Amino acid sequence: MKRNVLIIGAGGVAHVVAHKCAQHNAVLGEVHIASRTPAKAQNIVRSIQARHGMNHPGLVQAHGLNALDVRATAALIRATGARIVIQAGTSFLNMSVLAACIETGAAYIDTAIHEDPSKTCEAPPWYANYEWKQAQACAAAGVTAVLGAGFDPGVVNAYARLAVDELFDEVRSIDIIDTNAGSHEKYFATNFDPEINFREFTGSVWSWQQGRWQENRMFEERREWELPVVGRQTTYLTGHDEIHSLSTHLNVPDIRFWMGFSDHYINVFTVLNSLGLLSEKPVRTDGGQEVVPLKVVKAVLPDPASLASSYQGKTCIGDLIRGVKDGKPHEALIYNVCDHQAAYREVGSQAVSYTAGVPAAAAALLIASGVWDTGSMNNIEQLPPRPWLQLLETMGLPTRIRDAFGDRKLLSPCGALLKAA
The missing domain is CATH 3.40.50.720 (NAD(P)-binding Rossmann-like Domain)
Incomplete structure (x- = not known):
C-alpha cells in the first residue's frame, strides 16, 4: 500500500x-x-x-x-x-x-x-x-x-468508458457538456486559473467527428440543452483535454465538448482578445519593460479561490451518449450536479x-x-x-443517469448498476 x-x-x-x-x-x-x-x-x-x-x-x-x-x-x-x-x-x-x-x-x-x-x-x-x-x-x-x-477531463472519461463497456452495444457519439448555472457576484472572473482558462479559448477548437479531427473557431458552433436541475443552458463547441485521449482509446466516431458561457463572458472575452490582452507572447511597454499581456489580465482579476464564499447555484456536467442498445437507438445522459454553497460549507x-x-x-x-x-x-x-x-x-460527487426509463442514480450503494424502473 x-x-x-x-x-x-x-x-x-x-x-x-x-x-x-x-x-x-x-x-x-x-x-x-x-x-x-x-x-x-x-x-x-x-x-x-x-x-x-x-x-x-x-x-x-x-x-x-x-x-x-x-x-x-x-x-x-x-x-x-x-x-x-x-x-x-x-x-x-x-x-x-x-x-x-x-x-x-x-x-x-x-x-x-x-x-x-x-x-x-x-x-x-x-x-x-x-x-x-x-x-x-x-x-x-x-x-x-x-x-x-x-472531472473534465476525468469523471467524464469514466462515464464514457462505462457506457461503452456496459450500457450500450454500440456508442456512436459522446457529447460532453459542462455548464455552470451559478453566480459569483463579481463583474467578471474565471472559475479557475485565468491564464489557463483563457488559453483554452484563444486558438483552434478541435473536435473528433466522423472518425477524424475537425477544426473550428471558438464560439462558432452553439447548442442549447435541457439539463437536469439547472434547466436550459447555452453552450459552445470547445476544444478540451479529454477529446485528445478518448479519440485514441475508444472506438467512437463522434466526440465533442460543449462548455456553457454567458453573453457577458463572451463580450468581455472578445474585447480582451481583440485588444491583444489575452496573448501569451511578451510585449514591451514604452518604458522598456517586457510584460506578458495575459499575465497582466490574470493579475487584475479576482483570485478564483476568493469566489467561494459568495457563490450561489449549481453546476451540471456530464456525457450525452447516443448509440444502440438491444438493436434499438438508445440515448443516455450520465451526469453530476454540484452545489456551490454545499461545497463551500464542507x-x-x-x-x-x-x-x-x-x-x-x-x-x-x-x-x-x-x-x-x-x-x-x-x-x-x-x-x-x-x-x-x-x-x-x-x-460528494454522486452520478445520475437520465434515459428513456427515467432519471435515477447510476450506482447502488454496493456499486452495482441500478436497473431502470
Missing part, C-alpha cells in the same frame, strides 16, 4: 484535494502541500485544521517549492516520504513533476493536460506531444501515472474547484489501495471506472 501524499499547488483545486486527502488520511497517511508561495499552502493547512478536517490524527504540512525544478521536487518527495504525488498546480508543471516522480518512483496524478507557456490549443492528439512520450519511462520505472483525474471552495479536486483525491485512494496502482501510465478511460465512480458516490 502506498502512503503519504504530496500535493503540488495551493490554488482552488489543490485546496479541495488537500481537504479530501485529509478526510481520508487513515488510508493516505501524511498530507504535504507544496507551493511556490508557502503562505498559500499554509492557509490550506489552517483551513483543514479549522474544520477539524482529518479523520485520523496525523500530519498536514506546508512547504515552499518551485515545482519546475525537477531536482528540488524529487528532493521534497524523498524528504516527505510521499509515495503519491498529486499535481494540482498550473498545468505548466506537469512534465517537471512527472519527471520527479519517475526519478523517485512515486505515483503521479494530474487533473489537466500539460501546457507549454509559449503555445495554445496544440494540434491533436495533444497528449502525444508531452505525457505519452514518458509512458515507456513510467513502465520501466514501475511508476503509476494517472492522467486527467479531475471544504471552503466553490463547485468548479470541488468537482476537479475530489476525483483526484479519490484516484489517490485507489492507488493507495492497489486498485489503480498499475505501475504504468494511463488516462482515466484505460482504468476500471466503477471503483472510482463508487468512491465518488461517498465523497
Whole structure:
C-alpha cells in the first residue's frame, strides 16, 4: 500500500484535494502541500485544521517549492516520504513533476493536460506531444501515472468508458457538456486559473467527428440543452483535454465538448482578445519593460479561490451518449450536479474547484489501495471506472443517469448498476 501524499499547488483545486486527502488520511497517511508561495499552502493547512478536517490524527504540512525544478521536487518527495504525488498546480508543471516522480518512483496524478507557456490549443492528439512520450519511462520505472483525474477531463472519461463497456452495444457519439448555472457576484472572473482558462479559448477548437479531427473557431458552433436541475443552458463547441485521449482509446466516431458561457463572458472575452490582452507572447511597454499581456489580465482579476464564499447555484456536467442498445437507438445522459454553497460549507471552495479536486483525491485512494496502482501510465478511460465512480458516490460527487426509463442514480450503494424502473 502506498502512503503519504504530496500535493503540488495551493490554488482552488489543490485546496479541495488537500481537504479530501485529509478526510481520508487513515488510508493516505501524511498530507504535504507544496507551493511556490508557502503562505498559500499554509492557509490550506489552517483551513483543514479549522474544520477539524482529518479523520485520523496525523500530519498536514506546508512547504515552499518551485515545482519546475525537477531536482528540488524529487528532493521534497524523498524528504516527505510521499509515495503519491498529486499535481494540482498550473498545468505548466506537469512534465517537471512527472519527471520527479519517475526519478523517485512515486505515483503521479494530474487533473489537466500539460501546457507549454509559449503555445495554445496544440494540434491533436495533444497528449502525444508531452505525457505519452514518458509512458515507456513510467513502465520501466514501475511508476503509476494517472492522467486527467479531475472531472473534465476525468469523471467524464469514466462515464464514457462505462457506457461503452456496459450500457450500450454500440456508442456512436459522446457529447460532453459542462455548464455552470451559478453566480459569483463579481463583474467578471474565471472559475479557475485565468491564464489557463483563457488559453483554452484563444486558438483552434478541435473536435473528433466522423472518425477524424475537425477544426473550428471558438464560439462558432452553439447548442442549447435541457439539463437536469439547472434547466436550459447555452453552450459552445470547445476544444478540451479529454477529446485528445478518448479519440485514441475508444472506438467512437463522434466526440465533442460543449462548455456553457454567458453573453457577458463572451463580450468581455472578445474585447480582451481583440485588444491583444489575452496573448501569451511578451510585449514591451514604452518604458522598456517586457510584460506578458495575459499575465497582466490574470493579475487584475479576482483570485478564483476568493469566489467561494459568495457563490450561489449549481453546476451540471456530464456525457450525452447516443448509440444502440438491444438493436434499438438508445440515448443516455450520465451526469453530476454540484452545489456551490454545499461545497463551500464542507471544504471552503466553490463547485468548479470541488468537482476537479475530489476525483483526484479519490484516484489517490485507489492507488493507495492497489486498485489503480498499475505501475504504468494511463488516462482515466484505460482504468476500471466503477471503483472510482463508487468512491465518488461517498465523497460528494454522486452520478445520475437520465434515459428513456427515467432519471435515477447510476450506482447502488454496493456499486452495482441500478436497473431502470
